[in-house]
Amino acid sequence: MSHSETANTAANKPKKARILIIEDNPDHWTIIQNAISESFDSPVAVRVSSAEEALEYLQDAQDMGTPLPQVILLDLYLPARHQGWQVLGTIKSQPAPVSLIPVVVLSHSTDPADIIESYDRGASSYLTKPSDLKAWQICFQTLSEYWWDAVRLPESRSFQ
Amino acid sequence: MSHSETANTAANKPKKARILIIEDNPDHWTIIQNAISESFDSPVAVRVSSAEEALEYLQDAQDMGTPLPQVILLDLYLPARHQGWQVLGTIKSQPAPVSLIPVVVLSHSTDPADIIESYDRGASSYLTKPSDLKAWQICFQTLSEYWWDAVRLPESRSFQ
Numbered sequence: 001m002s003h004s005e006t007a008n009t010a011a012n013k014p015k016k017a018r019i020l021i022i023e024d025n026p027d028h029w030t031i032i033q034n035a036i037s038e039s040f041d042s043p044v045a046v047r048v049s050s051a052e053e054a055l056e057y058l059q060d061a062q063d064m065g066t067p068l069p070q071v072i073l074l075d076l077y078l079p080a081r082h083q084g085w086q087v088l089g090t091i092k093s094q095p096a097p098v099s100l101i102p103v104v105v106l107s108h109s110t111d112p113a114d115i116i117e118s119y120d121r122g123a124s125s126y127l128t129k130p131s132d133l134k135a136w137q138i139c140f141q142t143l144s145e146y147w148w149d150a151v152r153l154p155e156s157r158s159f160q
Numbered sequence: 161m162s163h164s165e166t167a168n169t170a171a172n173k174p175k176k177a178r179i180l181i182i183e184d185n186p187d188h189w190t191i192i193q194n195a196i197s198e199s200f201d202s203p204v205a206v207r208v209s210s211a212e213e214a215l216e217y218l219q220d221a222q223d224m225g226t227p228l229p230q231v232i233l234l235d236l237y238l239p240a241r242h243q244g245w246q247v248l249g250t251i252k253s254q255p256a257p258v259s260l261i262p263v264v265v266l267s268h269s270t271d272p273a274d275i276i277e278s279y280d281r282g283a284s285s286y287l288t289k290p291s292d293l294k295a296w297q298i299c300f301q302t303l304s305e306y307w308w309d310a311v312r313l314p315e316s317r318s319f320q
Contacts, residue, residue: 100279110312119260119314124284126312139310146306150299152270152286154279 017148018044020069022054022087023106024078031133032073035140040148051078051087058091058098068097070153071143074123076107081114085121092122100154102147177308178204180229182214182247183266184238191293192233195300200308211238211247218251218258228257230313231303234283236267236274245281252282260314262307 017040023029029047036045046069048054054072061068072091076084084105092099102124107114115126127143130136147153177200183189189207196205206229208214214232221228232251236244244265252259262284267274275286287303290296307313 096280100276115312116260116314120256127310128312142305142310145302150287150302152275152288154276
């Protein structure tokens with residue numbers, strides 16, 4: 001199956017994908033930036049490096065009326081997992097539209113307890129960080145094809 | 161990108177994908193069965209046609225200790241949307257592990273209110289039903305590549 005076939009399945013492909021990445025590792029952010037630039041058309045990818053910065057960014061976007069991210073990628077260990085869970089819980093307990101934004105955990109951890117706890121706290125899905133550059137590219141290609149080509153994201157005119 | 165490349169990104173690809181499909185339209189179920197057989201390796205796809213049957217199936221699986229579905233596909237209008245939302249809300253309010261199972265809404269509706277309400281009630285994502293057989297196959301290929309190749313599902317030894 002070619003990528004173009006997949007892209008044709010959805011009529012609502014956004015011209016600009018808006019992604020918030022909560023990631024405290026600068027090397028991983030460099031890799032993620034590169035993978036995003038290869039998998040998205042004109043992406044707006046914003047990185048914050050802590051739970052506090054993430055919540056501040058979302059609050060500022062609402063206060064200023066700027067578009068919210070369509071999907072949030074969350075590194076769980078920031079550097080401890082309780083910080084990742086705190087930001088996940090806070091996002092999911094906000095009023096809509098913030099609470100509706102799908103949060104995809106992207107962590108190095110393969111601990112089943114981390115995976116279960118993330119779903120329990122409202123993560124839309126849990127992915128483990130890839131091990132090499134090629135796998136990072138495939139990972140973001142899959143994210144792009146799923147969330148932007150196939151899925152209908154929870155955005156309405158009122159908060160686009 | 162070939163499918164085999166994507167499949168190699170995850171070490172936890174299940175030998176058998178277990179999917180529960182809540183779908184009241186027999187024609188759509190026939191199409192879904194066909195698409196599933198083309199996108200999954202030895203799938204166990206169970207169809208129920210109402211909210212009541214879905215909840216009974218999940219209860220029976222727990223009572224008998226048989227494996228729960230890894231992902232639930234939910235047609236929202238069963239035939240009314242309040243029935244889809246009822247089953248979504250009930251699944252998400254159950255104790256784990258049932259509450260942790262990702263529920264993907266697969267509906268003909270493109271109404272933004274339906275999309276927003278589904279995310280608000282705990283849907284992991286929302287897809288609209290494809291318009292032709294080829295698009296159905298692409299849809300299930302994408303579901304397979306995302307949920308089974310890329311994602312870590314919330315299952316542990318205790319309830320596999």
